Amino acid sequence: MGLIDSHTHLDFPDFDADRTQLLARSRASGVEQMVVLGVYQHNWQRLWDLVQTDTQLYAAFGLHPVYLNEHRPEHVLELGQWLSRLAGHPQLCAVGEIGLDYFLPELDREGQQQLFEAQLQLAADFQLPALLHVRRSHAQVIATLKRFRLQRxxxxxxxxxxxxxxxxxxxxxxxxxxxxxxxxxxxxxxxxxxxxxxxxxxxxxxxxxxxxxxxxxxxxxxxxxxxxxxxxxxxxxxxxxxxxxxxxxxxxxxxxxx
Ligand SMILES: [Zn+2]
Structure with missing residues (x-):
């Protein structure tokens, strides 16, 4: 039974102690491919280094709404540079994790929306799927996606x-x-x-x-x-x-x- 884990944060320090063994156990249990998602600018390099160690790991890069206050305007530009540098690489699979989180009241909604749209535009420009975090914000995400109509x-x-x-x-x-x-x-x-x-x-x-x-x-x-x-x-x-x-x-x- 070949399974795909379409969403994991395997690069997180939680896995530092036993990542190699855990990957081996996952494969033995039938989990063949995994998508590792970036959440902020400072984990992208680490994440890319990780997927380079294993051809069945795939990378998505993005700026997660929950970390809104850590993101800087230049990070969106850098995201574009990463996507452009890796365009066509078989292990680059999506833009994500991006989205809107209306559950946490401290996250400015207007700021989230701008960040979300800038990254949806990158998904459109690079013809990549988008991997979305949606919490208490379905109506707004659906309305936004209707404007973008991502090809993939x-x-x-x-x-x-x-x-x-x-x-x-x-x-x-x-x-x-x-x-x-x-x-x-x-x-x-x-x-x-x-x-x-x-x-x-x-x-x-x-x-x-x-x-x-x-x-x-x-x-x-x-x-x-x-x-x-x-x-x-x-x-x-x-x-x-x-x-x-x-x-x-x-x-x-x-x-x-x-
Ligand atoms: Zn996630």
């Missing part, structure tokens, strides 16, 4: 919206990233929504080290947990884990052009 779409990571929001994203060419959140029995609303999602909309992810699934509570999350996450989500959806693995992998391959 992208992924709404850790999707936890409604049926209607899912439909809007699908019309815009986006896939929905599912991971640990829906493995929790308490996530009643989300579990109801995912039962009805079309299978061709779904990609799997861990968001590791965050978003621990129900079977590994209060632990560092890891790509090696993806098979268990797949199993739990398949159960919620009433399909076999093999079917979910196969379809979600095909969906991610199609999106990234692998």
């Amino acid at each position: 779409g992208g992924i709404i990571h850790a999707f936890a919206g409604s049926r209607e929001e899912a439909r809007e994203y699908l019309k815009l060419g986006f896939k929905l990233g599912l991971g640990g959140a829906a493995t929790w029995p308490q996530a009643l609303r989300l579990r109801k929504v995912i039962v009805d999602l079309p299978l061709d909309a779904i990609v799997l992810e861990t968001d590791s080290p965050d978003m621990a699934p129900a079977m590994y509570p209060n632990q560092r999350n890891s790509p090696e947990h993806l098979p268990d996450i797949c199993q739990a989500l398949a159960e919620v959806m009433g399909i076999s884990p093999e079917r979910l693995a196969e379809t979600s992998t095909a969906n991610a391959r199609e999106l990234f052009g692998w």
Whole structure:
């Protein structure tokens, strides 16, 4: 069962002590490819160095809205330079993690919007998919995406919206990233929504080290947990884990052009 972790922060220091072993264990459990996402300017080089050690790791570069106050205007320019320097490299796969976070009140919405749009423009210019963080901001993200109409779409990571929001994203060419959140029995609303999602909309992810699934509570999350996450989500959806693995992998391959 070949799985793709479409969202991990494997470059984070949380993995420094055992990254090599963890990668080996993940591969042994069937997790073949992983997308490592940049969140601020000072992790891009580290992230790129990491993916260069393994041909099945892929890089996305972006300025995450949660770190809004650390970003500087020149970082957007630098992002453009990174994308231009690596254009066409098989391990550059997307712009991300970018988006809008309306959950944290200290993040200026206007500032987030400007940053988000500047990076969507880069995704459009470099014909890359966009990997999005969307928290309490679906209406605004959907409205923004309708103006940009990205040719290659992208992924709404850790999707936890409604049926209607899912439909809007699908019309815009986006896939929905599912991971640990829906493995929790308490996530009643989300579990109801995912039962009805079309299978061709779904990609799997861990968001590791965050978003621990129900079977590994209060632990560092890891790509090696993806098979268990797949199993739990398949159960919620009433399909076999093999079917979910196969379809979600095909969906991610199609999106990234692998
Ligand atoms: Zn993330």
